[in-house]
Amino acid sequence: MHFIELQNVSKRFGQKVILQEISLTVRQGEFVVLGGANGAGKTTLLSVILGLLQPDTGTALLLGRSPRLPAAKTRVGVVLQKVRPPKNLRVKELIDLVRSYYPDALSTEEILNTVNLAGKHNDWAADLSGGQEQRLLFALALAGKPDLLVLDEPTRNLDPEGYTDFWKQLHLCVFQGKTVLMVTNNQADWKELNSLATRTITLQDGRIQEDRQSAIGKMPTPSETAPKQVAMSKGGIPVYSFAGTNSESILRVANDTPAESSSTLSYENDSRSRGFFPQLWAESLQLLRTPTYAIGIFLFSSAIALFPPDKRLGMLGPIFFAGLSLLTIAFERTGKRVAVERVEGWLKLLRVTPLHPFAYLSAKVVMSLAIAAISLLIVLGLGAWKLGIDQSWGQRSLEFTSLLLGSIPFTIFGLALGYLVNPKSVDSIAGLAIPIALFTCGLPLPVPQSVQDAIAYSPFYHYGQLVLWSAGQPYDGYFWLHLIWLLWTGCAFAFLANWAYQRDRAVE
């Protein structure tokens, strides 16, 4: 089976043709170097191979499958350019998170040791230096014990020590039988590539200008590169000295991966939910480590106790307050976080791991709903206490549930925004949504009848009416219409979010 198979692949951006009729196969055990001038289309070609870009014509297969299938992604480790780790996660936590996406991963200790980052395991991943970040990205590429490595400029920013470590690891990967496709423009890399590369391909003007078998033309045999075991580490991991490099430093070796393990084959079944709980845990950590956001939500929700609305309004005051708080969270929390991770390239990296988008997105939605639920409990609880309102538990539950569930369509809209616009625009749109919500939620405003009629199409109006019903307040009586309208809006926003997700995937 070919590890990579491209047939007549063409890609253009607007009028600009980047790739033209490219056909290429990479077999198991090959070490292929992809070269070419800046802008020649190397990264674009890797993106097509990895399923990050849909070719305009032609087909791309990764390990015999569509590159978008988790079963293909499980066996591929990738280093991409322009990827920033997410904020507020420590190096060790980020590695734990990425490990959880794979059915059979290296231990966190092994991953840290492969790139000499053990001393940095408690540092914030987003605050690593450029070279340390590059080491971390290489470590993450190795996390799932890949059979194929796709590396885009992996030696960028590395200091001499990091550079030596990288090549030792790559020698080891070749020894373990991994297939490698590497893009590099770093001339210094050729010192090592001369003994590793089996093939060199050069891109020019969107075509393969040269496809040359290297002098070695084959994978180094184990006897040529065999590392020698010198000790055992504390965790029982064999420690090796490596004969193929100049340095005397030591390496820790993972077990070889079988060509296609049974866990990989059964992977299709549970991949939708795999990674959900670690993703949710990472979201919780990130929230707790953003005290200004958490305190802001708490203070905003508690303000109802400091500034209680007019007693004559009864529970309407707290409910109105709660609705505003929920809408802000729905737009801002999910949308902004997706937008930030998208522009910083982290989403692109997630797409080449087997993490299912469902697990990623549902963790974000669940987190947003959890924050909304806490805010709701504070607003309704403090509001009722301050105003001295005594409600039955049934009534309270009904209010709580309809406020929370009714905010789901807006949370989904927040997701769509995250894929469509940059983080600053998410803020602006969230800011704009509040006055629109106030204007269209059904408050008795002195506006002409035509405007009143138009307001009846606003999802905020239907949300407002359902909440009035749940609070036992007078409403317009069209319960089912409001419910169906909100369901319809939720589906429309889900459709928009899916379209935005697919569009983002095609553009990136």
Ligand SMILES: Nc1ncnc2c1ncn2[C@@H]1O[C@H](COP(=O)(O)OP(=O)(O)OP(=O)(O)O)[C@@H](O)[C@H]1O
């Ligand atoms: N999303 C995009 N939209 C429009 N043009 C793009 C997009 N991505 C890449 N390009 C253009 O495609 C061309 C090839 O880009 P690519 O990143 O593939 O080149 P490269 O060979 O990897 O370059 P480098 O060596 O600098 O990394 C460039 O001219 C770039 O501006």
